[in-house]
Amino acid sequence: MADHFADRLCEAVNTKKTCLVVGLDPVYGRLPETIRSHRQMNDEFDAEAAVDAIFDFCTQVMRIVAPMVPAVKINIAFFEKYLWEGLETYYALISEAEDLGLEIIGDVKRGDVGHSAAVYAAAHLQNPELAGLEDTLAPDAITINGYTGADGIEPFAEVATQQGKGVFVLVRTSNPSAAPIQDIVDADGKATYERVADIVGQIADKPERIGKKGYSNVGMVVGGTAPNVTSTLRRNYDKLWFLVPGYGSQGASAADCVRFCKPDGTGALINASRSIIYAYEKPKYKEQFGSDWKRCIEQAVIDAKIDLATAMQTKL
Amino acid sequence: MADHFADRLCEAVNTKKTCLVVGLDPVYGRLPETIRSHRQMNDEFDAEAAVDAIFDFCTQVMRIVAPMVPAVKINIAFFEKYLWEGLETYYALISEAEDLGLEIIGDVKRGDVGHSAAVYAAAHLQNPELAGLEDTLAPDAITINGYTGADGIEPFAEVATQQGKGVFVLVRTSNPSAAPIQDIVDADGKATYERVADIVGQIADKPERIGKKGYSNVGMVVGGTAPNVTSTLRRNYDKLWFLVPGYGSQGASAADCVRFCKPDGTGALINASRSIIYAYEKPKYKEQFGSDWKRCIEQAVIDAKIDLATAMQTKL
Numbered sequence: 042m043a044d045h046f047a048d049r050l051c052e053a054v055n056t057k058k059t060c061l062v063v064g065l066d067p068v069y070g071r072l073p074e075t076i077r078s079h080r081q082m083n084d085e086f087d088a089e090a091a092v093d094a095i096f097d098f099c100t101q102v103m104r105i106v107a108p109m110v111p112a113v114k115i116n117i118a119f120f121e122k123y124l125w126e127g128l129e130t131y132y133a134l135i136s137e138a139e140d141l142g143l144e145i146i147g148d149v150k151r152g153d154v155g156h157s158a159a160v161y162a163a164a165h166l167q168n169p170e171l172a173g174l175e176d177t178l179a180p181d182a183i184t185i186n187g188y189t190g191a192d193g194i195e196p197f198a199e200v201a202t203q204q205g206k207g208v209f210v211l212v213r214t215s216n217p218s219a220a221p222i223q224d225i226v227d228a229d230g231k232a233t234y235e236r237v238a239d240i241v242g243q244i245a246d247k248p249e250r251i252g253k254k255g256y257s258n259v260g261m262v263v264g265g266t267a268p269n270v271t272s273t274l275r276r277n278y279d280k281l282w283f284l285v286p287g288y289g290s291q292g293a294s295a296a297d298c299v300r301f302c303k304p305d306g307t308g309a310l311i312n313a314s315r316s317i318i319y320a321y322e323k324p325k326y327k328e329q330f331g332s333d334w335k336r337c338i339e340q341a342v343i344d345a346k347i348d349l350a351t352a353m354q355t356k357l
Numbered sequence: 358m359a360d361h362f363a364d365r366l367c368e369a370v371n372t373k374k375t376c377l378v379v380g381l382d383p384v385y386g387r388l389p390e391t392i393r394s395h396r397q398m399n400d401e402f403d404a405e406a407a408v409d410a411i412f413d414f415c416t417q418v419m420r421i422v423a424p425m426v427p428a429v430k431i432n433i434a435f436f437e438k439y440l441w442e443g444l445e446t447y448y449a450l451i452s453e454a455e456d457l458g459l460e461i462i463g464d465v466k467r468g469d470v471g472h473s474a475a476v477y478a479a480a481h482l483q484n485p486e487l488a489g490l491e492d493t494l495a496p497d498a499i500t501i502n503g504y505t506g507a508d509g510i511e512p513f514a515e516v517a518t519q520q521g522k523g524v525f526v527l528v529r530t531s532n533p534s535a536a537p538i539q540d541i542v543d544a545d546g547k548a549t550y551e552r553v554a555d556i557v558g559q560i561a562d563k564p565e566r567i568g569k570k571g572y573s574n575v576g577m578v579v580g581g582t583a584p585n586v587t588s589t590l591r592r593n594y595d596k597l598w599f600l601v602p603g604y605g606s607q608g609a610s611a612a613d614c615v616r617f618c619k620p621d622g623t624g625a626l627i628n629a630s631r632s633i634i635y636a637y638e639k640p641k642y643k644e645q646f647g648s649d650w651k652r653c654i655e656q657a658v659i660d661a662k663i664d665l666a667t668a669m670q671t672k673l
Binding site for chain 1: 382400402403404405407432434435437438439440441442443444445448466467468469470471472473476477479480481485486487488489490493502503504505506507508509527530531532533534535536537538539541542543544547549552553556602
């Protein structure tokens with residue numbers, strides 16, 4: 042496997058023939074009945090039972106999706122809910138994902154000023170060299186918040202580069218209230234998110250960060266929900282991967298999202314979380330597959346891949 | 358004790374007669390020799406030994422400072438370095454701090470869009486109602502990143518309000534590279550950090566968030582290092598507490614910091630981390646107290662309190 046995160050992404054996207062990424066945001070109450078009724082996992086208010094159920098569910102989801110998608114994104118918030126029990130589960134899932142050959146994005150959205158940023162970077166990107174934790178792997182990449190500017194971002198980029206890993210910096214988020222902060226335009230006509238993008242772009246551009254395929258290991262998170270706002274980003278930051286949330290439950294269309302892909306299909310990872318992992322709640326799939334929740338998830342991945350591929354065809 | 362976080366802060370600041378807060382950023386390699394040479398804690402690369410040493414150190418520091426300061430700020434980055442072992446230690450320290458009667462700020466800098474923000478908020482502000490974790494306490498307040506705007510901040514404010522707890526939103530950070538993002542001025546003459554401050558101010562202002570002393574449980578993090586930039590914030594946001602990093606090792610003076618305090622001494626918490634907890638590394642204290650590291654820390658707290666009190670006198 043390639044040593045450079047961006048090269049690995051290119052390989053994975055080419056092999057799986059899609060830019061679709063599956064996001065894991067597991068909520069106990071929404072897990073399939075068969076898992077929740079298991080005698081050792083049937084108590085939402087017992088930390089161990091709950092994390093066992095979540096681990097079981099996520100592992101099964103990853104086994105379904107691994108042959109079909111290049112990467113999974115694991116949202117750590119849903120694990121921190123169970124404190125250290127949850128964090129242990131987050132890391133256990135990273136090992137499972139690694140065994141399944143998936144690229145793993147830890148959606149941790151960390152961020153701090155220099156001194157603490159370096160500590161977060163080592164904690165979340167470096168495999169621990171600690172007795173008692175030596176079998177544990179860190180994810181291939183993480184998401185970070187860049188509001189503190191270059192010296193809050195650089196420490197993450199440095200550790201990622203040393204470790205053959207990657208970083209995605211929040212540039213323009215997919216939520217409704219992003220605009221009043223991120224889209225405000227300054228006297229030079231630049232929006233705040235463009236200022237952040239410039240800083241990320243400069244950090245990404247350093248020669249030691251560029252892989253064989255021409256991409257940097259430092260990328261951006263840009264929501265698919267504001268296509269009119271972010272339409273110039275793909276053109277301006279040719280060497281960056283974009284991680285694009287908002288497809289599916291958050292309302293961005295396939296066409297909105299694939300505009301971040303280059304004609305060869307690389308350059309963007311389009312994330313869908315709830316619309317995939319809870320596909321078995323949707324009448325459309327329930328009617329077809331009944332209580333076979335795995336088949337529902339599989340079909341939702343197939344449908345999303347077709348939807349994105351069709352949008353790519355239309356775009357070209 | 359008061360049910361409202363801001364009321365508790367007023368009480369604590371009045372009782373301890375200072376706005377000084379001690380920040381815990383523990384790094385194994387800097388712990389006192391007597392702790393690191395203990396036979397069960399003398400291995401930096403053994404996760405259990407390292408967290409035991411860090412727990413021992415932080416507990417002793419808190420016992421020294423508890424009679425003298427209103428609150429401690431625990432930086433979770435330094436615990437996440439030790440993964441779930443570290444997170445368990447973070448929560449163990451919160452319980453110790455609670456027993457010592459300290460207000461506890463979890464410096465976690467979390468932030469995400471609506472859906473995930475709500476999950477982070479519950480994880481970090483609500484005492485867990487989970488079998489296996491029922492003795493665990495969440496901190497009295499946490500720091501969060503508000504780059505995603507109102508719908509990323511509101512879920513934290515809501516949980517905090519329900520729980521009698523608080524939130525400090527990053528408005529203007531204390532690091533050198535903050536300015537190219539946070540100080541950029543838009544066409545209306547407003548800087549980005551002022552836009553964020555406005556949004557935080559609106560959320561803080563809701564009647565259910567205001568305590569008996571007139572302060573909100575939603576406050577701001579504003580670095581002490583840019584006094585010329587942030588001088589109008591105290592005047593504009595009368596009901597908000599400010600958490601002020603940068604005093605001590607980061608170079609902000611006492612005068613820079615106390616401008617956020619009101620004449621009665623409330624309204625701001627001035628944080629010093631490394632300059633206090635590693636006071637025993639400083640020649641000034643080493644010469645006076647030799648290897649008595651606890652006495653060094655105690656004296657550093659006394660000196661910082663005098664420094665801040667003198668600056669307050671000069672200001673009035």
